Amino acid sequence: MLSEVRRCAQGAYLDLSGLFPADTFAFLTLKGFDGTDAGTLSAFLAGRGLSVGNVHRVEQIHSGTVVDAREAPCGADALVGRVRGEAVRVVTADCVPILLADAETGAYAAVHAGWKGTLARIVQSAASRMGGARPSSLIAYVGPAVGPCCYTVDTGRYALFEDEFPGWLPPAGDRPALDLQALNARMLEAWGVPRGSIHVEERCTACSVGLCCSYRRDGDGAGRMAALIGMPA
Amino acid sequence: MTALWITGTGAVGPCGLGLPEDVSGESARGSRLVPEGLPLKEGFPAAAMRWQDASSLWWINAARQALGAGGACAETGQVVGLCWGSNPPVMALAEQVHRQGFSAMAPSHFPYSVGNAPSAQAGILLHMRGLAVTLCAKESAGLAALAEGARCLSAGLCGELVAGGVDHLDPFLRQILRPLRRGSGVPAGEGAYALKLQCARELPAGAQARVVAWAGLSAPAPPHLFPEAGPVLGRALDSLLSRAGWEGASVDLAALPEDTPVLKAASDGLRSSRLPAAAPFSFQRLLGACGASWAGAAGLVSRRLASGSARRAVLLALATGGACWAVALEAPRAQ
Structure with a gap:
């Protein structure tokens, strides 16, 4: 899927709310929209008529660590929230942003899955922390990330993934590349989330000049995209 | 109120440079492949052309044609849809399919194509400095790019x-696809097709069609298979007609997928039940079944709309993995 690009005073964004349960909102900000700035994000949410007291965030450390939103700020790469009037947020520029919501428990989560987080199966850890009795009640959004067209890796890193995900990777050939979106989506499916509830944004960040932030493409000037999910008060 | 317009077309396809006037009858000319000896490198610095991959070379030329004599402005953007390309991930996939068949593909096997090379090279050589988005949209690539382009324009x-x-079909890929295509009766296609889209309040010069509405949706399907076509196409058509504010009976031209006999049957069923006045537009017999040809179809449809031989047209494309794209076009002076 490719979500419709929208624009507001703060910049361009994707409105993902329609993918999730009715009382959940979810957005992904795009290049030029400074989603790392709390004030900008608050103004954006207020502009959408959403009353949100707290947008929880963590210091992202490329780990497999999942925390409850109330533990933030701290070092971690996924937050699980359960409270109305709050939201959780991660930022990415090539890593995979993943948003989760449980239609039964009302829990929601934001996950930052880089190669280390993917290898550590952080998305499954986050899903398991959401407290639902059945994975089938989970809805997932796997956001834009650097694709296998642009994410070549050395043979050592590729071998790590072959060991962790045997049979899930295409033959490396002379150009080993990783598809982190597909791996995370497949982990969710393996966890029991129905295929129809896993929405993968088929965009490569490095291939989307002017739309997505890409550290591989732009280096330190890449900026960051913010993926947030929550429930209004 | 601003509207979106198609104001130029370009093609480097089975018909050579430019699009044929019509796809009716037996106007397909010989080879379905891009003809040898096209002057694709003329007008560009030799050093820049030396190492161009085929996909980039074709896209640069199709985009140049679409831009026309006026060329690009600094803020001109691009959206390019890709399916097949001769790059290592695609070739690795082809080898796997060749050995074990399509059902052996893991989700991460389906190809991304040649990365951002076509739009990056076109951006440099045609001085397009705006948005540059490359999508891997498989069999619906050309229409996905048109819909995504319309989204980006409407978002400002x-x-x-x-x-x-x-x-671009590498000879190896062509060999692998041959038995599949023979079964469908539709040839495999390749080439580049481009449309210039403009956002304007008034009818711009050279307007061939107005982009009235667009829609995209996903249906769950394994990455190498089409979803059950009838329901997905029906939902996409519902969404499109609703956004356009049209009745199905008001559509007089419909380009629907005919990649396989199953898809063709579903398309025929949809047309007879939902689009009773729409003439079929079987462009794939001329341009071939590939993602890019949907942009060629949109170009051909635009010409029909501009000539007055049709007033309202819909295009619906379906890709393996379940993505479905729909675009509604109207004659430029229909309002």
């Missing part, structure tokens, strides 16, 4: 852009 991300698709 740029004022004009070139949208389209490009596919």
